[in-house]
Amino acid sequence: MSKVITFGEIMLRLNPEGYRRIVQADRFEASYAGGEANVAVSLAQYGNDVSFVSAVPAHEVGQACVNSLRRYGVGTEFIVRAGDRLGIYYVEKGASQRSSKVIYDRAYSSFSMSKKDDYDWETIFADADWFHWTGITPALGGGIPEICLDACRAAKKMGLTVSCDLNYRKKLWTRERAGEVMSGLMPYVDVCIANEEDAADVFGIRAENTDVESGRLSKQGYVSVAEQLAGRFGCKKVAITLRSSVSATVNRWNGMLWADGNACFSREYEIHIVDRVGGGDSFGGALIHAIRKGMDQQAVIDYAVAASCLKHTIEQDYNLVSEAEVNALAEGGGSGRVQR
Amino acid sequence: MSKVITFGEIMLRLNPEGYRRIVQADRFEASYAGGEANVAVSLAQYGNDVSFVSAVPAHEVGQACVNSLRRYGVGTEFIVRAGDRLGIYYVEKGASQRSSKVIYDRAYSSFSMSKKDDYDWETIFADADWFHWTGITPALGGGIPEICLDACRAAKKMGLTVSCDLNYRKKLWTRERAGEVMSGLMPYVDVCIANEEDAADVFGIRAENTDVESGRLSKQGYVSVAEQLAGRFGCKKVAITLRSSVSATVNRWNGMLWADGNACFSREYEIHIVDRVGGGDSFGGALIHAIRKGMDQQAVIDYAVAASCLKHTIEQDYNLVSEAEVNALAEGGGSGRVQR
Amino acid sequence: MSKVITFGEIMLRLNPEGYRRIVQADRFEASYAGGEANVAVSLAQYGNDVSFVSAVPAHEVGQACVNSLRRYGVGTEFIVRAGDRLGIYYVEKGASQRSSKVIYDRAYSSFSMSKKDDYDWETIFADADWFHWTGITPALGGGIPEICLDACRAAKKMGLTVSCDLNYRKKLWTRERAGEVMSGLMPYVDVCIANEEDAADVFGIRAENTDVESGRLSKQGYVSVAEQLAGRFGCKKVAITLRSSVSATVNRWNGMLWADGNACFSREYEIHIVDRVGGGDSFGGALIHAIRKGMDQQAVIDYAVAASCLKHTIEQDYNLVSEAEVNALAEGGGSGRVQR
């Protein structure tokens, strides 16, 4: 079977134990994560051959990061050792009315300062049929947007399917800059993934009848967003996740997949959250798996939403669930009876 | 006051901390548990004189297991030191739509390979008035079903009340084998305990109008099951626990006690779960205590359900609550105001 | 800007990790807390200059206690080193139907045995404009009620505003003794803080149409309590917190501020609880901050209730939230979306 390539930054994630705040912490749980790395781990969990492309420093922290990917079956042969630092992000888990908080310390990271020559896309894509990246990658600036464009061109030329999660991060770039850069990259994208706000933030594409604050958006509104994205950039599929945040403890979660003029919606899950960071990435990873496996459109969105529902019950970013577990939920489970 | 004897396997329980999955764990919380051991601990908590009969290896892990029982006041004078291994089970705590998972590694354990001669029932029952075991015990196979039969016969002969929790485990034996073996043992049982599925799994006894998947069963259905059990095997009392699993985080829980043609139902509790493993055992332990103490039928079921409701808020299998705490809940508490 | 002085006992708080019971614990989390110390930390968090007045033993545990206050910006220059022991309290976190439990071991503490001469109120109040204490302080007995009276007199003489949280603790004194002592102190109190039961316990002041057990009290009832307190003792403001305990996991929480014949109510929050100990203190601290900052009456009660809502999501007693976080919630937030 052919291979998936994902490309982006991976960071050290530090979070206090449980619900402690950062100012209370005298120890941090350490894990490694990043949008595209998270997708790679999801794909490996479901049995796909997948390699993650990035750059990390040569020292022990960089090695620990590489090890975390190997541990869960992700290929690391294209990870460059260069630069001086692994980006870091701190996570403080919210509860009830207190939001989770993320502090980024990723500037000047090995990845964000990596060079065009660090990546030989012909070699990287040699055995691949799918290329995935997210909007966070070009948002890192420096030479990365251009590297991203290189990668997309090479992918297209070599016949890979390209997927992109818009993943707008206002701390990394402005809406204007995002719109400009992403508009140059989107024409290469076959499968576009977004949450309920990304299309508006990056491209000013808005659904009618939407009220994000209240967490409600008419179904028709999402279809409208998908059609506009497909219309403007030629994407073949557009997938949108829909989150209603009741509180930091309880969220509702569902999604839509639009393809060829047809939209399918998953059922909605009410989730007691263990850790929601990485929720969107787990959706993307499951979606790619389901499409590659040839599931039908409804099954694809059901699989992707069930997988990402389960992610909210898993500590840290990686969605460590099996295909069987996702299927069990997608097919109507979720009552949480003990498996023994 | 006279003594209770419980008989069965006790294992090392290993679970990752919090909601971590096994593949994420670099440490396990270690405790010791087993259906009949859990019942013994409940009985000791409420002030009963109780001894647990089993077999464990002579090494340090076996000793740690014995110590865990002594710590909570259970007599260990009849625990045999024999064989090579203490059975193990791994627990992964579920949340929301993700189920808890139990992996058993109990084959070839000291207990399951113990011999008839390891247990001298006349001595064991000398000061006892009650004997409790569960369907897990004969399910372990080997010589255990016969030892179980020996014990039941001796108990009857010596005038003890015998209680049994059906506790069907499909990984340990088939429905056919269970039905065959248990049918030979049930005639000795005075008090039969079961959950909403056991009677069907083991004896094919079904209530009418039941839909276990939806978590609903008409009250009349449970009465019908109890009456069939009593009718077929001569049990004097039948107690049934009723669990509605909303999710791995929230369950609804109540119970019924049938005796002499009369059925009493407890109120239903909606529970935010801390750890539900051992929930059924805590029901059994509290039920035996309440019956031995001479409570009236309604008080017995109220006590047993309140006790097992509280178990769901306690980490690990043992139900470490006091009689006063159970009474406070059974008598209408549960608002969770701070006790100070 | 002028300074706030709070006066009372600070203790070592020991609690098992997570939901473990004390009998299961082989380690305790250690922090330092007390009603008036908690208020001081809240005030420091919001940028107030505040010093805490107390007495602790000269040894390392006393020093660790002082350090915990310095860590969060509270002045400790008036803390006396005297006596032999730091009071202790054990907390066991409840869940669902199981209540949290607090065990006090505070008798004979350095503070409770401190002497009149340990505190030079003229010096302490030199730069201050506000003095806060709670009903726990005189409840400790010995010379403390008289010291408390001294402090109130000095505060009044030096022109400070005096606030008091009634904070009745039945384990520390009887209703009769409380009523007697507090009646002598209340005339010095400008701002009175109470929960839904304190006024009845201490002064026999009851609202009509109240049913505390059911957690419901008519709004008019609270206004009636406030007016009686103001009428009897001359308080200018009376603030009351209203807790409905659904379970140990879920509480509803709101509050009222009465001033000059006018009562304002906050909105009600439904809270998934992380740790509710210190909830009332966090209300007091936020209330004092809001009043000192000159917010209008409605804004004051909104701020105080939002702050104390957030406290329920913070581990341990200190309410480690910022003014910005409180404002965000008071102004309509609370959906718990990730901040990044």
Next chain:
Amino acid sequence: MSKVITFGEIMLRLNPEGYRRIVQADRFEASYAGGEANVAVSLAQYGNDVSFVSAVPAHEVGQACVNSLRRYGVGTEFIVRAGDRLGIYYVEKGASQRSSKVIYDRAYSSFSMSKKDDYDWETIFADADWFHWTGITPALGGGIPEICLDACRAAKKMGLTVSCDLNYRKKLWTRERAGEVMSGLMPYVDVCIANEEDAADVFGIRAENTDVESGRLSKQGYVSVAEQLAGRFGCKKVAITLRSSVSATVNRWNGMLWADGNACFSREYEIHIVDRVGGGDSFGGALIHAIRKGMDQQAVIDYAVAASCLKHTIEQDYNLVSEAEVNALAEGGGSGRVQR
């Protein structure tokens, strides 16, 4: 086989993890310990039937304390539930040039305030042949010295052997008070245990040619101390532990047993210390076991010193080693080769 009774205080021991200081700790390891409780655990480890007599409060911390004794096989049937607090001591583990530090918070404990009527010595000693206590017990003052005298008288009358570890604690009483009280109790003591300084501190009995600071004492000096103790009080056996503290990390350890005019010395061990608190108690427990088992004099001191050498490698106070492990070391082991 007959039973041993030990009598004294048991406390909650709190220590930071590893080498952390108290001011650095945000959690404490919790265990339960006390001179005579430690001896009881040693005796239970070696297979003796032993009960510990004391008083603890009725709350959960008191229960956890009782459970710690049951866990290791000590009888707790004579432990009184009374009073309000369990004494506490804080331990900070030293290393190299930094000493370990112990802070006591034991005043007003349930035990120290217990009454004569709490203990019915006739019942307690009914099945016993040995009574052990230490100098810490009468040092607690209040009614305890008299209770101690009662116990000694009853023990003698009922034919028990009485052993006492002098265990002088300067923070509990003065040398003068100790000398006075202990002089009244020593005539009941058959087996006297002491360290290299106790006899001097309590009775002014000094060896010639001693230099405690340098950790050296001539062998003849110890014999002289033993003979003086035996001569003055009529003890039949005197055992002395000899510690040379090279640093907080390395100690040298040996001991002497004098009996009937004859002195036997053990070999000396150089120990890398894990936790030395409880070292003396482990010597006493092993000594009593060895004497009761009828070992010859040299074997007794070899066993006691080997056992207490091993204690220094065990975390917390209880000496959790088996008779076989002690014998292996006493008979020439100690090279620390892996046992597998």
Next chain:
Amino acid sequence: MSKVITFGEIMLRLNPEGYRRIVQADRFEASYAGGEANVAVSLAQYGNDVSFVSAVPAHEVGQACVNSLRRYGVGTEFIVRAGDRLGIYYVEKGASQRSSKVIYDRAYSSFSMSKKDDYDWETIFADADWFHWTGITPALGGGIPEICLDACRAAKKMGLTVSCDLNYRKKLWTRERAGEVMSGLMPYVDVCIANEEDAADVFGIRAENTDVESGRLSKQGYVSVAEQLAGRFGCKKVAITLRSSVSATVNRWNGMLWADGNACFSREYEIHIVDRVGGGDSFGGALIHAIRKGMDQQAVIDYAVAASCLKHTIEQDYNLVSEAEVNALAEGGGSGRVQR
């Protein structure tokens, strides 16, 4: 570069934290280890392409085991999923005079019950030039000795170098059975690794002038053992590790490599031990690396002994040190100055 294959059992290793004993543990650190797996990790650390061949159960604990190998770069493509249980071993870390203790619970493991057909040696060895196994593997009995013989034959036929660490375990088989089985396998072995006792235990080959208990053996004695092994079985190289156990805390460690009639000795290290389990395996892994890299004989033994010296300072079995770190020590380092 060509590949190394190692073959054997891998287990779950459970050890209490720090120096706690098993009876004190309420949590275990979890890692995965086994003689040949440890060697594979060493080889991967030094940059070798290496795959580990074994069998583990299909459940989550088996997967976690596989993940631990992937994490450190070991190929797992030939690990069979079969059987029901992963073997377990418990480790209790010793200190000073108290020995470390290992308890095995490995009977009936997936590996020990694996079948001839589970392993296709032609495929496994296709890209390999080296095959390593240890005496533990055939000691597991059942079909394993025959599988081992198959593997050796295939390896020889396909031109691989075969290395074997004698690794005698008296709990797994008798000296007689070991001698018999190993004698049939040794003729395939090119490089034989042993500790100071193995040759005597398995083959009765003894050096003159040896006194293992005292930890001393004349250099000539080791040469004699090596020559006898080479003479009897035709090994080309014999490497022997020499451990002097001063205590469980301090060991002395060196080694010898005999080849073609010539013996080279390393320098001796005095080691403060962090964790010595896996010490011998780390020697084997480093030795194979050094030989494959073409180092000269003295450099090989220096490298192997330095690497295994460092292992004693690493927690758990895997020797997570780099080639550069080993070289730095082998070339004269070891003063432990901070690297910054």
Next chain:
Amino acid sequence: MSKVITFGEIMLRLNPEGYRRIVQADRFEASYAGGEANVAVSLAQYGNDVSFVSAVPAHEVGQACVNSLRRYGVGTEFIVRAGDRLGIYYVEKGASQRSSKVIYDRAYSSFSMSKKDDYDWETIFADADWFHWTGITPALGGGIPEICLDACRAAKKMGLTVSCDLNYRKKLWTRERAGEVMSGLMPYVDVCIANEEDAADVFGIRAENTDVESGRLSKQGYVSVAEQLAGRFGCKKVAITLRSSVSATVNRWNGMLWADGNACFSREYEIHIVDRVGGGDSFGGALIHAIRKGMDQQAVIDYAVAASCLKHTIEQDYNLVSEAEVNALAEGGGSGRVQR
């Protein structure tokens, strides 16, 4: 009493628990440290009024850093909130032959990018009599060397004593650049602190008869270094620490203070190391305290070396020992007998 000002960078320190390597860590202990911050904490521990001047980001990690200083009594009123990141350093604790390892991730930190205008030295030094900085500060480059020069000039002008620890870090700057910059700053330095290699690295000042590798240097050699430093730059006092690294577990440690042509040496300590990071800083902090307190020259060096000896037994960088503890060791203690 007047105040001390220290100036430099403070970082987040992350280290795995115990002896785990970074690649094994799934959690890090978090503390905050830096050369001049460590000195400030030492001074506060001994009762000095001290403020630390630095820059940290405005977010929660920056606040946690400030809190760590307040916790131990250091003034933080001059710490600027600016920039985006707190520098980080990772520490891996070595043992025996394995060195500790430090990985810096401090580039682009708030402090290193701070501006001249961030520090108003006239205000900062208003109440101060002593200014301390180390060679790490100018080594950070950017505008810092010039800020450092500003500070030195202002300090001199305002009559403060200036002390500097040379603290050469080869990863931060070259020997040439260090020599150049430091030569411009040294003329302002009254008290120069160095370790056995700094003077050679920075200024090429070498003692005769030295052999750093072997850890030996003649006493006369150190005097020669001190005299050259004093001669070239006009320092009034030169203090040198002398470390002999036996292994990562055991170091020997002493020091020399030269003043006015006279050199005093302390006694040498052999130390079992708990954590040696911050050892040099603890020497500097104690030295400044001892000089400010007016101790005589021999007492100063004895105090500084005893204090820094104790630091090696304290986890993390801050030397949390009291003046009394230092005096006890300096006056001849160190046998590590338990303090109780």
